Amino acid sequence: MKFVTDSISKIELDKLESELNHPSTNRLLNEYVKLNYRIDSKMKIYDTEKSKRLLLAKMRNDNKGPRKLKINRYLKYAALIVLSMTLGYLVKEFSFSEKIEPQFSPNENFITLEREDGNIQVISEEGTTQVFDKKGNVVGSQVGNQLVYKHSNDSEESLPVYNTLNVPYGKQFELKLEDGSVAYLNSGSSLKYPVNFQKGMERKIFLSGEAFLDVAKDKNRAFIVHASGLNVKVYGTRFNISAYPEDKIKEVVLVEGSVGMYATTNELQSGKETLLTPGTKGKYDNLIGDISKETVVTSIYTSWVQGVLVFRNMSFEDILKKLERHYDIEIVNQNSLLSSETFNASFEDMPIEKILDYFKSQYDIDYVIENDIVIVK
Known part of the structure; x- marks a missing residue:
């Protein structure tokens, strides 16, 4: 010793x-x-x-x-x-x-509500809060993962007052609008909407990202979604719209009812509106301004609302984008040959490491985790 x-x-x-x-x-x-x-x-x-x-x-x-x-x-x-x-x-x-396997450090990203006067309110998914207008009146309340606005028969405002809900990567949120329409917002999305819809006027909202919309029927007031150059007009329907600014293709998948897709107001007025029927997906190409449609299985595009990720004939590049948004992580693909390869897979709620291990075991796609960044070899 x-x-x-x-x-x-x-x-x-x-x-x-x-x-x-x-x-x-x-x-x-x-x-x-x-x-x-x-x-x-x-x-x-x-x-x-x-x-x-x-x-x-x-x-x-x-x-x-x-x-x-x-x-x-x-x-x-x-x-x-x-x-x-x-x-x-x-x-x-x-x-x-x-x-010891690398673990990801959770990012402190918060859901926020931005009022038209510039005030920003942090939304805690574990708590409750109330939303006030500029006069101090309660116009909405939040409990957990849902924010609900009070119904109003008539708005006293001459112009609509807009709030904007921002949902960061790694989170999802449910919003019920004043007219009873419900929007389920996916990760990395924001929705600008009026506190009260105007009587006799179109119901307009502005989306960046992805949302599943269950629109309340109102034959007298059309519901218009403006999303990164694409416009969708409905009266009462259920559909999914994916319109992230960085995506070349914007998609609308109709589950129920009918919708019309158009790029500009002139197209709508000239009758160039593209109509979708249930079970149809409309695709809008930003670069050429073209709209096409095809028959699809709608559940593939709406499963994220239930927390399930479904990839069908999807390129590896697009899969990585969705994983980045869903898990709020950065993924660097060093294997350019994989980018255009297509894959089929379904994943319920599970850690990102499990999904990466699946691709490694099934397709021999290797990866490492360095400083909370996934690097695909």
Whole structure:
């Protein structure tokens, strides 16, 4: 133990070094290390103190032998204690640390409500709050993951007063408008809407991102969604609209009712409106301003409302975009050959690591996590 307390003499140190190189000591060390490693690896720790206690107990048992042998054994076990403590450090720092999988640090992103006067209110999903107009009247209330506005037969304002709900990456939120229409906002989306819809006027909202809309029927007031150059006109229907500013293609998937898609007011007035029927997806190309449509299975595009991610014939590049938004992470794809590859997969609510492991096991797509960034190799 003099080595540990730094009180060992030069002669004793030479003897210790000699014992370390002795074949019998090496054999004993190997046996001890194997046994102790197996025990401690099960516990996910390396217990240096326990190792010393085991060795000392072994030394006491061996003290029953002749005095000459005792001296050699003390040297032998002193060497083992030194190596055991060193081994404990190395095992802890290298062997076990390699088995610890990287974890993502949660980002402190908040849902916010921005009023027309510029005031910003933070929405806590675990709490409750009320929304006031500029006169101090309660116009809405929030409980958990839902914000509900009070119905008003007539608005006293000559012009609509708009609020904007911002939902960051990694979160989703439900909003019930004054007319009874419900908007489910997906991650990375914002919706600008009037506190009260005007009597006899079209019900207009402005979307950036993705939302599933269940629009209250009103034959006298059309419901208009303005979304990154695309406009959707309805009277009462249920549909999904994906219109993230960075996406080249904007999509509208109709579940129930009917909708009309158009790029500008002139197109609507000239009869160039593209009508969708249930089970149809409309695609708007930003670059060329073209609208096309096709028959689809609508549940594929609306499953996110129930917390399920569904990818069908989707490019790997688009899958990574959706994962970034859903989990609020950054993904760097270093394998350009994968970008245009298409995949089919479905995932219920689970950690992002599970999804990445799926692609690794099924398609041999390797990845690493560095500083909360996923790097696809």
